[in-house]
Amino acid sequence: MALVEARRLTKVFRRPDKPPGLAGSLRHLVSRKYVEKVAVDGVDLSIEAGEAVAYVGPNGAGKSTTVKLLSGILEPTSGEVRIDGMVPQRERMAVAHRIGVLFGQRTQLWWDLPVADSLAVLRDLYGVDRATYEKRLKRFDDVLGTGELMAVTGRKLSLGQRMRADLAAALIHGPDVVYLDEPTIGLDLAVKDRVREFFRDLRDEGTTVMLTSHDLADIEGFCKRLVIIDEGRLVFDGDLEAVKDEFARERILHVSTEQRVASDVVRDALPGAVVTAGETPLWHTIRFDRFALTAGQAVAAVSGVATVVDFRIDEPGIEDVIRRVYSGDLLLTSDSAL
Numbered sequence: 526m527a528l529v530e531a532r533r534l535t536k537v538f539r540r541p542d543k544p545p546g547l548a549g550s551l552r553h554l555v556s557r558k559y560v561e562k563v564a565v566d567g568v569d570l571s572i573e574a575g576e577a578v579a580y581v582g583p584n585g586a587g588k589s590t591t592v593k594l595l596s597g598i599l600e601p602t603s604g605e606v607r608i609d610g611m612v613p614q615r616e617r618m619a620v621a622h623r624i625g626v627l628f629g630q631r632t633q634l635w636w637d638l639p640v641a642d643s644l645a646v647l648r649d650l651y652g653v654d655r656a657t658y659e660k661r662l663k664r665f666d667d668v669l670g671t672g673e674l675m676a677v678t679g680r681k682l683s684l685g686q687r688m689r690a691d692l693a694a695a696l697i698h699g700p701d702v703v704y705l706d707e708p709t710i711g712l713d714l715a716v717k718d719r720v721r722e723f724f725r726d727l728r729d730e731g732t733t734v735m736l737t738s739h740d741l742a743d744i745e746g747f748c749k750r751l752v753i754i755d756e757g758r759l760v761f762d763g764d765l766e767a768v769k770d771e772f773a774r775e776r777i778l779h780v781s782t783e784q785r786v787a788s789d790v791v792r793d794a795l796p797g798a799v800v801t802a803g804e805t806p807l808w809h810t811i812r813f814d815r816f817a818l819t820a821g822q823a824v825a826a827v828s829g830v831a832t833v834v835d836f837r838i839d840e841p842g843i844e845d846v847i848r849r850v851y852s853g854d855l856l857l858t859s860d861s862a863l
């Protein structure tokens with residue numbers, strides 16, 4: 526059995542449908558109406574030990590709700606979750622020892638306590654022995670620079686400091702499954718880099734990671750598997766590189782020539798490609814289907830009409846893949862990835 530298993534996982538939220546104002550509140554008192562929101566809709570997901578999975582989707586797609594269901598914070602409306610065979614909603618303490626959760630938008634540090642005290646409370650709660658605790662603190666300090674934050678109270682931390690301290694709090698008990706929900710949101714680039722490096726270390730040590738992020742740079746080079754959710758349903762579950770290869774067919778070649786050549790001339794040399802003017806009059810941008818043409822053939826074709834001085838090729842990014850899934854271009858069916 527996989528380390529993390531969700532079967533037909535569903536969460537329906539019910540909230541009062543209350544007309545605005547006092548009159549509306551009074552009316553709601555006598556005739557209560559509710560609206561239902563299906564936040565997670567029949568999600569099946571299996572994550573093996575050691576996998577790093579990217580969980581992406583547009584705003585309101587159901588990502589955070591899934592993470593809350595997988596960690597036992599929320600009770601599913603139907604379906605079930607198992608973490609190493611245990612149901613997190615029932616075996617709370619046993620599962621809490623195995624998982625770490627970081628919500629980028631919310632802290633789990635105590636507002637009025639110095640970070641050191643928050644971490645010590647968590648240490649005692651999880652029964653982490655002193656030597657292991659000190660070793661982990663040192664490591665967090667080495668990679669995340671948390672040492673300088675120890676004496677600062679939760680409320681005084683800047684966002685970047687808060688995230689680093691929260692990561693330490695999420696991992697102080699050495700969980701083997703970690704859910705990271707928007708872990709780099711609002712961080713400056715230097716802190717992002719440190720945090721990403723830390724995630725790579727975690728993954729390389731065999732920690733199972735599920736990462737939710739709108740910042741696709743968090744995902745590239747970190748997660749092998751991509752899971753996409755939209756309106757509560759999984760619309761894609763597969764290998765990130767494979768899907769990039771299969772669906773991001775377009776290659777973009779930027780080429781500069783010694784002499785000016787009209788785009789039409791280049792276009793005639795490259796039937797099927799889309800040729801537009803580049804960043805300077807000596808550059809052209811050529812979009813082509815990589816299954817129809819190789820980059821070498823494209824460069825050779827331009828060389829036939831002018832002397833090529835320089836070129837570069839843009840690889841398709843994960844943004845392309847996700848954009849295509851959202852636009853319905855990349856439709857997944859039961860006999861493809863899902």
Ligand SMILES: Nc1ncnc2c1ncn2[C@@H]1O[C@H](COP(=O)(O)OP(=O)(O)OP(=O)(O)O)[C@@H](O)[C@H]1O
Pocket residue numbers: 538539540562563564582583584585586587588589590591
């Ligand atoms: N406690 C709640 N009560 C009612 N509706 C909720 C609750 N929590 C989430 N929702 C709704 O469920 C849907 C999914 O929300 P969720 O936060 O899981 O999305 P998300 O994919 O994490 O979005 P984002 O990327 O914006 O954080 C949204 O329509 C949201 O408004």
